[in-house]
Amino acid sequence: MKIGQATIKDIAKELNVSSSTVSRALKDYPGISDETKRKVKEVADKLNYRPNAIALSLRKSRSFTIGVIIPEVVHFFFSTVISGIEEVASSRGYNVILTQTNESLAREKSSLDTMLSNQIDGFLISFSKETTDFDHFSKLLDYGYPIVFFDRIPDIPNAISVMIDDYQGAYNATSHLIEQGYTRIAHLAGPKNLNISKERERGYREALINHGLKVYPEFIIECPFGTNEEGFKATEYLIKKINLKPDAIFANNDMAAVGAMLACKAEGLKIPEEMGIVGFSNWQFCSIIEPSLSSVSQPGFKIGEKATSMLLDMIEKKLDPDTITAPIVLETELLIRKSSVRLSS
């Protein structure tokens, strides 16, 4: 016999009362004598009674569970977000059910499906790199399903989303490089179908323009996977194959930035003297590598917290989705380290 198997009926039988009485006593409903309440609770304790959340879910058509769909768990940013999600959810009495898509659209859809079957109360979603059309999401939105998108947000009119200010983060990073006297700044860009990549590139471009620098198309190289190998290759290409050599690199993500650093070392270029580098995400390793890597820090934990509290508010009708017209945008912070500082101030 398993623990917690005792039901309300068992308690009722033991005390020769009806199950409704037991139910009410356990919930401290008014109109139940203190005497009965005491007895019921006593027996409940004795039998190790544990309410069956499944039965409750069925009854109330609510599962007190939210579904999280993310590309990857093993990723500093996403795991930080999860941490924030978990924190808020558990403090408000919700369970978190988790799936990773591994950047596959098919898995994204099937996750959505099983979660719907499981009567999930709402979704937190950061979609996969393969996802280019959002029908599977907008269908749910049309039916009134509570969804909050985070970080990677879809182009759907009435979608609620929480994101970071990628544009401003990139703008600040690039401006910082310019202020340090770098003038030929290249960009290792992210996958083109993600808004965050576009925004970061836009921030990079506008910073250059606003500081009177030219944007060289050959300085922008797409690194869709965001690995250090990719960053390494892109940087070697920038150094060797292009007439106008860059003197700084702003990378769409930290891994690519590390690849860039390794390429510079391999080519004998000194960082930050001959090549300034700034990454994006502020992974844990940024501060411990040599030279330490300047990076734009994303408030992952906060994103998780904010997205979750909004979702739960929507679920609990404390928040009307219609009142929110624009995405919630959280600020980044530029952490300046050795890799991009060559001016003594």
Added chain:
Amino acid sequence: MKIGQATIKDIAKELNVSSSTVSRALKDYPGISDETKRKVKEVADKLNYRPNAIALSLRKSRSFTIGVIIPEVVHFFFSTVISGIEEVASSRGYNVILTQTNESLAREKSSLDTMLSNQIDGFLISFSKETTDFDHFSKLLDYGYPIVFFDRIPDIPNAISVMIDDYQGAYNATSHLIEQGYTRIAHLAGPKNLNISKERERGYREALINHGLKVYPEFIIECPFGTNEEGFKATEYLIKKINLKPDAIFANNDMAAVGAMLACKAEGLKIPEEMGIVGFSNWQFCSIIEPSLSSVSQPGFKIGEKATSMLLDMIEKKLDPDTITAPIVLETELLIRKSSVRLSS
């Protein structure tokens, strides 16, 4: 109206058949005419029917959901394990419900509680650093609840667990340092109440002894939190405050190892010439820091896979827990990098 709200009854009404017929038709039960099956499926499709997993759970007393309780999500090792768990679970049709304890015993217990309420089919657990007595687990085990412990395993006779060979990993790491000619090897140890810490320390000790070296108690410093600050302080202490200076450090975890590296740099000690360093866990940054950090790699993904498939086998009665008497032990791999190699071979 929400999507997937259509129930078996709705289909039945539409076709003027009974709900049992619909249920059977959807499941391709024998003894239902092909004609009926066709019609039922057609209407199901039309109404966007989606089986209600909650109702199913209640009926079958099975939720097809497993609960994962870990100390922290934002941790390379654990997130890798989660990835393995998620992979196996989803491929076998199970959901994964996740909570992190943040190393708090109270949260561990309350997670256990809510999951039990949610009729979880089984548990995957790596307990918190605060957990020193295992009554809350053994009670469940006695009641026959399927639990697989991983990495941090409790001292309970009939517990099923999956772990890595911490002893051997530490032994190999220490032996490697000895072979490189280091003779005064210190150890940054983990929290004393975790078996993994004890095993790693034991591996360290025995490697020394088997190679004819003495074990100096003042060379073993506990770093319970495993942060780089802690490793930094411990190493400064080792370098400055002790008569017999160490010439190598084997750290219980990579973060502490990084702290040791930083301390060496701060003190002007060259790595690996004057100080060899080996870490444990093989975090992503090991290969990209300077010098790259030798480390014992733990097969996190495999641990997740193995633990999950064992748990599901237990749940599905394909595996009798009584047949397993010893913990499953997975091998580590020593990844030798620059931080510990001073002999040209």
Added chain:
DNA sequence: TTGTAAGCGTTATCAA
């Protein structure tokens, strides 16, 4: 080949 009815554990409604 199909229908009826009971039951999984809980709670809301109505009645006593």
Added chain:
DNA sequence: TTGATAACGCTTACAA
């Protein structure tokens, strides 16, 4: 102050 009953959505004897 308490009890009987129905219902949440589904499956499954048992009957027809």
